[in-house]
Amino acid sequence: MKTYIALFRGINVGGNNTLPMKDLAAVLEGLGLQGVATYIQSGNVVFQGKAVDPALLSKKIAAAIGKSHGFEPWVRLLEMPMLEAVIRGNPYPEAEDAPGTLYVNFLARVPPQPDLDGLEKRRAASERFQLAGDVLYLHAPDGIGRSKLASALEQLLGVPVTSRNWNTVRKLGEMARAA
Known part of the structure; x- marks a missing residue:
């Protein structure tokens, strides 16, 4: 199993x-x-x-x-x-102290032609992101609700996306390890 x-x-x-x-x-x-x-x-x-x-x-x-x-x-x-690789691969470990500002965006597949320039243009000065295959990490210290980048991810990446905050990602990891 x-x-x-x-x-x-x-x-x-x-x-x-x-x-x-x-x-x-x-x-x-x-x-x-x-x-x-x-x-x-x-x-x-x-x-x-x-x-x-x-x-x-x-x-x-x-x-x-x-x-x-x-x-x-x-x-x-x-x-x-x-999931373990996603957790280990977090490029912003210092953001884990404020897990509501750190998001993992799970993509349907590796985007064939992501608009990286568009992502960069939508990024607020306080935000950081990293695309790693079929996952995009987003640190939005001012909140995800205010993020123009977060609201445009699917359009700019060209693939379906579902997002989870770091608390949820960690909890799912704990649940999966205990299963």
Whole structure:
């Protein structure tokens, strides 16, 4: 059995795509996944399952939610080694003391033609970012809600993105290690 971390984009946000975590857990268990544990209402799940292609399992999960709840969310599925690499690869360890200012943006894939100049132009003077394959780290000390860069990531990278703050990333790592 492998440990997986599922990051759902756009569920339970602003009253849209409502999916209670107990329902989400039931859908995953219905797919034969085990040890399903959710974290906060925005769609973070740790579970175990047979070794399969993560992209295929993501589609299977989205389709099962579509069947049960009428919408198919985008799901970024990570294997445990990838999450560990993301945690170890944090280029801004000094920002961990203020984890609400540090975000990991998980991309659907490595962007084929990211607009790095556009990212740099949108970056506030206090912000820092680093693109590392299919992950973009963003340190926004003035808050993510004020960040023009954060609001334009998907457009400038050209791929779907789902973001998690450092507290959530750390907690998911703890949950996955304990699974």
